[in-house]
Amino acid sequence: MTDDFERSRELYDRALSVLPGGVNSTVRAVTEPYPQFAAHGESGHIIDADGNRYIDWVMALGPLLYGHDLPEPVTAAIQSHASEGPIYGLPTEVEVDHAEFVCRHVPSVEMIRFVNSGTEATVSAVRLARGYTGRNKVVIMQGGYHGAQESTLVEGSAGDRRPSSAGVPEEFATHTLPVPFNDTEAVTEVFAEHGEEIACVLVEPVLANTGIVTPIEEYHETLRDLCDDSGALLVFDEVITGFRVGGLACAQGKFGVTPDVTTFGKLIGGGFPVGAIGGRVEIMETFTPTGDVFQSGTFSGHPVTMAAGLESLTFAAENDVYEHVHELGDRLRRGLTEIVADQAPEYTVAGTDGMFKLLFGRDAPANFDNHCEAGCAQRDSCPRYGTCPKTGTDVARGETDRWRRVFWGEMRDQGVLLSQNQFESQFVTYAHTAEDVDETLEAYKEAL
Numbered sequence: 001m002t003d004d005f006e007r008s009r010e011l012y013d014r015a016l017s018v019l020p021g022g023v024n025s026t027v028r029a030v031t032e033p034y035p036q037f038a039a040h041g042e043s044g045h046i047i048d049a050d051g052n053r054y055i056d057w058v059m060a061l062g063p064l065l066y067g068h069d070l071p072e073p074v075t076a077a078i079q080s081h082a083s084e085g086p087i088y089g090l091p092t093e094v095e096v097d098h099a100e101f102v103c104r105h106v107p108s109v110e111m112i113r114f115v116n117s118g119t120e121a122t123v124s125a126v127r128l129a130r131g132y133t134g135r136n137k138v139v140i141m142q143g144g145y146h147g148a149q150e151s152t153l154v155e156g157s158a159g160d161r162r163p164s165s166a167g168v169p170e171e172f173a174t175h176t177l178p179v180p181f182n183d184t185e186a187v188t189e190v191f192a193e194h195g196e197e198i199a200c201v202l203v204e205p206v207l208a209n210t211g212i213v214t215p216i217e218e219y220h221e222t223l224r225d226l227c228d229d230s231g232a233l234l235v236f237d238e239v240i241t242g243f244r245v246g247g248l249a250c251a252q253g254k255f256g257v258t259p260d261v262t263t264f265g266k267l268i269g270g271g272f273p274v275g276a277i278g279g280r281v282e283i284m285e286t287f288t289p290t291g292d293v294f295q296s297g298t299f300s301g302h303p304v305t306m307a308a309g310l311e312s313l314t315f316a317a318e319n320d321v322y323e324h325v326h327e328l329g330d331r332l333r334r335g336l337t338e339i340v341a342d343q344a345p346e347y348t349v350a351g352t353d354g355m356f357k358l359l360f361g362r363d364a365p366a367n368f369d370n371h372c373e374a375g376c377a378q379r380d381s382c383p384r385y386g387t388c389p390k391t392g393t394d395v396a397r398g399e400t401d402r403w404r405r406v407f408w409g410e411m412r413d414q415g416v417l418l419s420q421n422q423f424e425s426q427f428v429t430y431a432h433t434a435e436d437v438d439e440t441l442e443a444y445k446e447a448l
């Protein structure tokens with residue numbers, strides 16, 4: 001391992017003159033004193049601009065199911081669509097193929113509209129829910145993330161809320177009701193007070209942008225019931241969980257809860273810019289041109305993206321992709337659980353399927369008997385149940401500075417690249433190996 005970052009430093013120096021903060025997405029600048037620039041990838045590894053090689057668990061923060069080597073049919077489809085002329089302004093066959101694939105595999109989706117980013121998907125889903133219900137208010141989770149959009153860049157509580165970003169008018173916050181994830185009482189109260197005005201609940205089935213927090217038993221069922229009783233729509237933001245948690249049936253399949261509308265992104269485009277909104281026919285046809293909720297996009301359903309997304313999900317349907325990913329994820333989370341029991345009992349191993357994160361908490365459980373073995377499953381019989389994070393706020397109360405400023409660098413020095421801070425998920429892919437996992441566990445042992 002060289003720890004020479006000369007080239008990254010030079011590139012960041014140039015970048016700071018022409019890109020705000022030197023980056024095109026905020027989280028990339030979190031690494032201090034400057035981010036490493038990526039040069040290329042190779043299976044489960046990434047090589048930076050200075051030639052340093054790492055086991056990569058960042059994996060582009062979500063869109064890569066195969067690591068950095070795409071399966072041959074995916075590469076072939078991308079190349080053929082790119083060389084045929086990239087885009088037309090007319091519909092193409094591959095959009096229909098991809099839509100049929102998603103509708104076949106995701107139970108709640110009868111129709112889908114493809115867009116170009118997760119942000120665009122959630123913007124359109126909120127507009128769709130408002131148009132369909134004729135109501136304005138949106139319930140979101142504190143610490144949930146739905147991209148860079150006005151209606152969800154809101155913080156505080158349902159009774160005291162404000163924009164979380166400059167540039168968002170106060171008026172947006174009046175329509176947005178933040179509640180703590182996993183708190184059935186809080187959301188029930190909000191529905192008791194505002195039920196008639198609520199267009200939708202917008203929720204990540206697993207909080208995946210603020211640590212990783214899985215739902216407690218019956219949480220999503222409670223949301224489902226509240227929406228049914230009040231006529232609001234339940235919108236699952238599966239931009240990050242879609243085609244990862246629960247495999248092709250997505251997190252909704254794994255948890256057995258049927259949302260009215262689902263937003264997708266990341267994996268549904270096979271590594272290219274993408275988003276999508278799916279749901280029942282009567283709701284989806286509220287979009288223009290069939291309905292009156294305007295929705296449009298020059299690049300939407302881009303043939304190269306559609307081909308990449310369809311071929312990579314088809315490959316997953318026909319091979320042992322999810323088995324491999326989930327098995328390795330379990331191996332990693334199990335190993336971490338053992339290390340934590342030994343070395344850092346106040347930390348929680350979080351994640352499920354192909355996602356993992358070690359949450360730096362402050363409270364240790366009394367013992368480890370019958371502890372969740374392969375990542376916190378919010379089992380109320382687990383000795384950690386009283387202390388493991390249940391909300392985004394719980395995660396944020398942990399040792400987040402230790403995670404970012406001390407621990408992250410110690411892992412990097414051992415050749416393991418983790419995502420930029422305590423809050424971003426990390427991803428296991430088909431390209432990772434048992435050896436990658438075991439080396440990573442050794443590094444955790446050293447760093448903790």
Ligand SMILES: *Cc1c(COP(=O)(O)O)cnc(C)c1O
Nearest residue numbers: 117118119145146147237239240
């Ligand atoms: C990544 C993400 C988004 C935003 O998607 P972009 O493509 O970055 O705009 C929205 N919701 C969730 C749950 C995400 O993880």
